Amino acid sequence: MRLKIFSSIIAATLACSMNMGADLTVAKTATNTAPVAKKYLIAFKSNLPPNYSTVISNAGGRVVRALPEIGSVEVESSKDAFLINLKSVSNVQAANLEIKHQLDYKKNDPAAADNQPVTDFPQPEAIESYWNYQWDIKNVTEDGESYKINKGNGAVVGVIDTGIDPNHPDLKGNLLGGQNFVPKGGFGDDPTETGDTKDFKDRDGHGTHVAGSIAANGKIQGVGPDLGIRSYRVFPANAGAATSWIADAIIQAADDGVDVINMSIGGFDALSRYSYQNSGSYSDIADMLVWKRAIQYAVKKNVTVVAAAGNESLNLNNPTTITDYMNREYGYLGLQFKGASIEVPGQLPGVMTVSSSNKWSTEKIAFYSNYGSRSIDVAAPGGDNGPVYDATLDESLRDFHYRTLSTWPTYLEPYFTANLHSYALLHGTSMASPKVAGIAGVIKAAHPDYSPDQVTAAIRQTAKDYGKAGNDHLYGAGEANIFNALTQK
Structure with missing residues (x-):
């Protein structure tokens, strides 16, 4: 049995063998429509600062989940420049697009057996x-x-x-x-x-x-x-x-x-x-x-x-x-990984x-x-x-x-x-x-x-x-x- 889940940037897989195919979905903005909100994962350098919600708001985002125990937040934003805006925040250690972790497996189809x-x-x-x-x-x-x-x-x-x-x-x-x-x-x-x-x-x-x-x-x-x-x-x-x-x-x-x-x-x-x-x-x-x-x-x-x-x-x-392997699997999303x-x-x-x-x-x-x-x-x-x-x-x-x-x-x-x-x-x-x-x-x-x-x-x-x-x-x-x-x- 295998269920594939795609983690913020990369794949996190429910590690059971159902199907080897990948189904990674990214929201797309249609022509002449309002921007589609995307989810982001933000890690601060240590604890969440007291004004973390304001910091995220000023960059164009909205906190949807806070993890104060580990200095992190999940954020929603429809601003294309959101990640760039965060670069001016000194106590943000890392930020990345949070991509849908898709459960990907063969359905209960007798033909599959x-x-x-x-x-x-x-x-x-x-x-x-x-x-x-x-x-x-x-x-x-x-x-x-x-x-x-x-x-x-x-x-x-x-x-x-x-x-x-x-x-x-x-x-x-x-x-x-x-x-x-x-x-x-x-x-x-x-x-x-x-x-x-x-x-x-x-x-x-x-x-x-x-x-x-x-x-x-x-x-x-x-x-x-x-x-x-x-x-x-x-x-x-x-x-x-x-x-x-x-x-x-x-x-x-x-x-x-x-x-x-x-x-x-x-x-x-x-x-x-x-x-x-x-x-x-x-x-x-x-x-x-x-x-x-x-x-x-x-x-x-x-x-x-x-x-x-x-x-x-x-x-x-x-x-x-x-x-x-990661670049082969996820390069089409605009992601490029380097090093180990x-x-x-x-x-x-x-x-x-x-x-x-x-x-x-x-x-x-x-x-x-x-x-x-x-x-x-x-x-x-x-x-x-x-x-x-x-x-x-x-x-x-x-x-x-x-x-x-x-x-x-x-x-x-x-x-x-x-x-x-x-x-x-x-x-x-x-x-x-x-x-x-x-x-x-x-x-x-x-x-x-x-x-x-x-x-x-x-x-x-x-x-x-x-x-x-x-x-x-x-x-x-x-x-x-x-x-x-x-x-x-």
Whole structure:
């Protein structure tokens, strides 16, 4: 499963493999019509100045979201010269156009599965447990042996995603609530979004699937069936998000006292310079600064942050390759990136980055997964299309049995890979990351005094050493395993 989200300047991707196509939308001004307002992300040098709203107004903008904890604001402006006007403000460190982060994926179309969805899994009414179909959770729990030691009671994982089905029978017992960060109207294209902060109901499915891998306790079992989960919805239905919305969710999750944050989100950001049309360039990028500041805010509050590595099959150790990729993908928007780039949030300090392993090999990770020996902490099962597809890349030979089974909103149509309702088969680093987040949560339940660094070290030191001996470019330290983390000293 893959949902692509495009971050302020760059792509931030809900890292699940649905479709490799990109759909980046920019508002255009029609001839003889009023200018269309655009969204911008602004990072001040330190704290927000007392007169920040006036500063933005004088430059021709209006603040629509303030993040005082990290010295940043989201701004709306219809002035073409807005970014240029800001250059005269000495305490603005960086500013950039905020582009729509489009959810981009194959819809629930049976033809997308080559008319071969999985039909040999029983419907939930006909089965007591899907445990025998959960090869991924079996892998990381040693066939459930970890449950006999610790199921995660007392620890909480925040899921920053598309929301969670609050009435799913496998999730509602562990769901502690949540919050919505999507403003009224979304990006102006979703009239069903009212801006209700309590509306964290999943309109897409991705977040519910992720949550099930962490803490489902029913027909599906998560890594920690007794873990608490909190939902932080940052995506509308079939529409986009903004980096400022995600950062706001990170800050709130940290303030709520979660022990772990899972972000099945991955994308790319330039480390230093970029230019946009005729607005000149900044030596820093607001998008990058906001990511860094939000994550450090969480880490300082003792939160372990886990993120997906992304699904572009890129070597994350090669920053210029990432920059070339960004220029190929987004150059048509008038953006040009120079120098080194990284995957965000995964390669930022304080984040544990997860690649995707599969069911059938301990030598090869999933075909879509990003990799890199200095970039990947550990791998976890995210599934793929099976060994035949891996060898041929022939889409007609995909076998969806090799994907990962988890919860799906009870009110949505079945996802195209199977005829199941309330459960779905998906793959991607989005499905790998929550296994590690669940492991981190169970470790925190067993060791409440552990810092994020200690949690990360425990996971890395007890991972199964797949691939080349020692730390390698595919698996990092290996495939994460909660039973080992609870039993190995």
